[in-house]
Amino acid sequence: MTSNPLLNDWDTPFGVPPFEKIDESHYLPAFCAAMAEERAQVETITTSREAPTYANTIEELERCGQNLLRISRVFFGLNSSHSNDEIRDLARQMAPELAAHNDDIWLNEGLFARVDAVFKQRDALVLSPEQQRLLKETHKNFIRAGAQLPTSSQQRLRQINSEVAELSQAFAQNLLAETNTFEIHVMRREDLGELPASLVSAAASEARHRGHDDGWSFTLAQPSIEPFLQYSPNRELRQRLFEAYAQRGDNANERDNNNVLNRLVTLRWERAVLLGYKSHAHYVLSDAMAETPERVYELLDKMWQPALSMARAERDSLQAMMRDDGSDEPLRGWDWRYYAEKVRQQRFALDEDALRPYFELTAVRDGAFLVANKLFGLELRELEGVPVRHPDQQAFEVLEADGTHVGVIYMDFFTRESKKPGAWMNALRSQSKLDGEAAPIVTNDFNFLPATAEMPSLLSFRDAQTVFHEFGHALHGLLSSVTYGSLSGTNVPRDFVEFPSQVLENWMSEPEVLRLYARHFETGEVIPDALIVKLKAAETFNQGFATVEYMAACYLDLAWHTLTAAPDLSPAAFEAREMERIGLIDEILPRYRSTYFSHVFAGGYSSGYYGYLWAEVLDADGFEAFRETSLFDARTAGKYRRLLSQGGSRPGMDLYREFRGRPPVIEPLLERRGLV
Numbered sequence: 001m002t003s004n005p006l007l008n009d010w011d012t013p014f015g016v017p018p019f020e021k022i023d024e025s026h027y028l029p030a031f032c033a034a035m036a037e038e039r040a041q042v043e044t045i046t047t048s049r050e051a052p053t054y055a056n057t058i059e060e061l062e063r064c065g066q067n068l069l070r071i072s073r074v075f076f077g078l079n080s081s082h083s084n085d086e087i088r089d090l091a092r093q094m095a096p097e098l099a100a101h102n103d104d105i106w107l108n109e110g111l112f113a114r115v116d117a118v119f120k121q122r123d124a125l126v127l128s129p130e131q132q133r134l135l136k137e138t139h140k141n142f143i144r145a146g147a148q149l150p151t152s153s154q155q156r157l158r159q160i161n162s163e164v165a166e167l168s169q170a171f172a173q174n175l176l177a178e179t180n181t182f183e184i185h186v187m188r189r190e191d192l193g194e195l196p197a198s199l200v201s202a203a204a205s206e207a208r209h210r211g212h213d214d215g216w217s218f219t220l221a222q223p224s225i226e227p228f229l230q231y232s233p234n235r236e237l238r239q240r241l242f243e244a245y246a247q248r249g250d251n252a253n254e255r256d257n258n259n260v261l262n263r264l265v266t267l268r269w270e271r272a273v274l275l276g277y278k279s280h281a282h283y284v285l286s287d288a289m290a291e292t293p294e295r296v297y298e299l300l301d302k303m304w305q306p307a308l309s310m311a312r313a314e315r316d317s318l319q320a321m322m323r324d325d326g327s328d329e330p331l332r333g334w335d336w337r338y339y340a341e342k343v344r345q346q347r348f349a350l351d352e353d354a355l356r357p358y359f360e361l362t363a364v365r366d367g368a369f370l371v372a373n374k375l376f377g378l379e380l381r382e383l384e385g386v387p388v389r390h391p392d393q394q395a396f397e398v399l400e401a402d403g404t405h406v407g408v409i410y411m412d413f414f415t416r417e418s419k420k421p422g423a424w425m426n427a428l429r430s431q432s433k434l435d436g437e438a439a440p441i442v443t444n445d446f447n448f449l450p451a452t453a454e455m456p457s458l459l460s461f462r463d464a465q466t467v468f469h470e471f472g473h474a475l476h477g478l479l480s481s482v483t484y485g486s487l488s489g490t491n492v493p494r495d496f497v498e499f500p501s502q503v504l505e506n507w508m509s510e511p512e513v514l515r516l517y518a519r520h521f522e523t524g525e526v527i528p529d530a531l532i533v534k535l536k537a538a539e540t541f542n543q544g545f546a547t548v549e550y551m552a553a554c555y556l557d558l559a560w561h562t563l564t565a566a567p568d569l570s571p572a573a574f575e576a577r578e579m580e581r582i583g584l585i586d587e588i589l590p591r592y593r594s595t596y597f598s599h600v601f602a603g604g605y606s607s608g609y610y611g612y613l614w615a616e617v618l619d620a621d622g623f624e625a626f627r628e629t630s631l632f633d634a635r636t637a638g639k640y641r642r643l644l645s646q647g648g649s650r651p652g653m654d655l656y657r658e659f660r661g662r663p664p665v666i667e668p669l670l671e672r673r674g675l676v
C-alpha cells in the first residue's frame with residue numbers, strides 16, 4: 001500500500017477510479033511503478049522452466065500489465081476530457097516511454113518463442129472457440145508488432161514507434177490550442193439572424209467567459225461554428241469563421257501541423273515496409289474486415305459518383321436561392337449551410353430551430369436509456385456521491401431487469417477548453433471473467449453547449465443522433481460477456497466498431513420512439529406528428545453534401561496512407577491533388593482537412609476513416625431486421641444482444657451473419673441516403 005491512490009486497490013462504489021484523490025503528481029510515479037511491475041510479470045513468463053502451455057503463457061500474458069492498463073485509461077481519458085498544461089506535458093513525456101515499454105514486450109525474443117511454441121501446438125490443444133481466438137490474436141499481434149524481424153530492423157522499428165507516439169500527441173495538442181484560440185466577437189444582434197434563442201444565450205455566456213461585457217462570441221468548436229454558419233446573414237463573418245476553421249493547423253505558427261503530419265506519414269510508410277507491407281494502408285487493412293485498400297476503394301467508388309451528382313444538384317439549388325436572396329456572388333463553402341437552411345424551410349417547411357425545444361439534453365439522454373430498456377430490459381440509475389473527474393460528469397449504474405449489476409457508465413456532455421473536440425466512448429475497465437467477474441466501466445464524452453441561466457441545453461437533431469451513437473458504443477462495452485478483457489466490448493476491427501453505434505442511431509428518429517422522449521422543454525408537449533412528417537420527408541435533404549464531405553475525407557485518409565514513398569508535396573498541395581483526382585466540387589471541403597484530421601493523425605483511424613461507411617452498410621441492413629418485425633421485437637433484440645456480447649471473440653462478419661442470417665447488402669444504405 002502506498003500514498004498514491006493509483007497504485008492502491010480502489011475502495012470505491014463498483015471499483016470506479018477515486019478521481020477526487022488523484023492529482024497530477026500521482027501519474028508519473030504510478031506509470032513508472034506499473035511499467036516495472038509488468039516488466040517483472042513478463043520476465044516471470046519468459047524465464048519459466050515449464051514448457052510453454054496455453055495457461056502459463058497465453059493466459060498469463062493476458063493477466064500482465066493490468067495496473068498499467070487501468071492507470072493509462074484514467075490518465076488518457078483525463079487528457080482527452082479535462083487536460084491542463086501539466087497533464088499535456090506528461091502526455092508528451094509518456095507517449096514515447098509507453099511506446100518503448102510496449103516494444104520491449106512485443107519484441108521480446110524469449111516471450112515470442114513461448115507464444116510461438118503454443119501456437120504451433122494449436123491443432124493438438126483442447127481449447128474453446130474463445131481460447132482459440134485469443135491464441136490466434138496474440139500470436140498475430142506479435143507478428144504485426146515485428147517479433148520476427150531481424151534485430152537491426154527491430155531497432156529501427158523502436159525508433160519509429162517512439163517518434164510516432166510523440167508526433168501524435170503533438171498533432172492533438174496543436175489542434176486543441178488552435179481550436180481554443182480563435183474567436184469572433186459579434187456586437188450587432190442582426191448579425192445573428194434567426195439563431196435559436198438557446199444558442200444566442202450560449203454565445204452571450206461565451207462572450208462573458210472570454211472577458212467581454214456584452215455581445216456574443218463564436219468559436220471553432222462544432223456547437224458554436226455550425227449554427228453560426230447556418231443562421232448568420234453576415235457573409236463576411238461567415239467567411240472569417242469558416243476559413244479560420246478550415247485553416248486550423250495550417251497557419252505557419254507554433255501550432256502548425258504540416259511538418260508533424262508529413263513526418264507521421266513518412267514514418268508510418270517506413271514501418272509498414274519494415275513489416276513486409278506495401279503501404280501503411282495495406283498493413284492496417286490486413287487486420288480489418290475490408291482486408292485491402294482495393295476493397296475499400298471499391299466501396300467508396302460505388303457511392304462516390306451518385307453522391308457527387310446529388311451534391312452538384314444541391315449546389316445548383318442553393319445558388320438559385322442565393323440569387324433569389326439578391327446576391328450575384330458565386331456560392332462558396334461559407335454559404336452552403338446558410339442557404340441549405342433556407343431551402344430546407346422553403347421545400348419542407350422545416351426549421352431546425354423548431355426542433356431544438358423537443359431535444360432538451362436530459363430528455364434525449366433518457367430517450368437513449370429508454371431504448372436500451374425496451375430492447376434489452378436494462379435500467380440506468382443515477383449514482384450520487386460517486387467520484388467523477390469533472391463536475392459535469394454524470395454516473396449511472398446499469399442493471400438487468402432483475403436488478404443484476406451490469407456496469408457503470410459516465411456521461412460528460414459539455415464543451416470546455418480543456419476537452420478535445422468531438423464525441424467518443426472509452427472503457428475505464430473492460431468486462432472480463434478470467435479471474436472472477438470484472439464488470440465494465442465506460443465513458444461517453446460530448447461537446448455540447450451547456451445550459452445558461454436563461455436556457456437549458458437544447459440539441460440539434462444531429463446532436464441528438466450523436467447521443468445515441470456514443471451510447472451505442474457504450475452498450476457494446478457494457479453488454480460484453482467474454483472471458484478475456486482483450487477480446488471484450490469494442491476490442492474489434494476498426495471497420496466493425498462503428499456498427500453498434502450507428503445502428504442505435506436508427507431508433508432515435510423513428511416516430512414511435514420520438515413520441516416517447518421528444519417533448520417540448522417548456523410545455524411538455526410531445527413532438528407533433530406534423531413535425532415528424534416533415535422530418536421524415538426531409539431525411540435525404542442535403543445528403544449529397546453530407547456524403548461527399550465525409551467520403552472526401554475517406555479518400556484523403558487513404559491517399560496519405562497508400563503512399564509508397566515519403567510525400568513529395570506540401571500537405572495542402574497533396575490534398576488539392578487528391579481532391580482534384582476524385583472531382584470534389586469547390587464549394588465542399590473534406591469533412592477534415594489534413595492539418596486537423598485528428599482521427600487519422602492523432603487517433604486510431606489511420607487508413608480506417610472509411611469504417612463509418614463500411615459499418616453503415618451493416619447498420620442500414622441490420623436495422624432492417626427490426627423493420628421486418630418490430631422496433632423492439634424481443635427475439636431480434638436477443639439475437640442482436642448476442643452479437644454485442646461476443647465483442648472481438650469472433651470475426652465481425654461471422655457475428656453479423658449469425659445475427660442477420662446472411663451477409664449484408666448495400667441497397668438499404670443507398671436508399672437511406674437517397675442515392676437510388
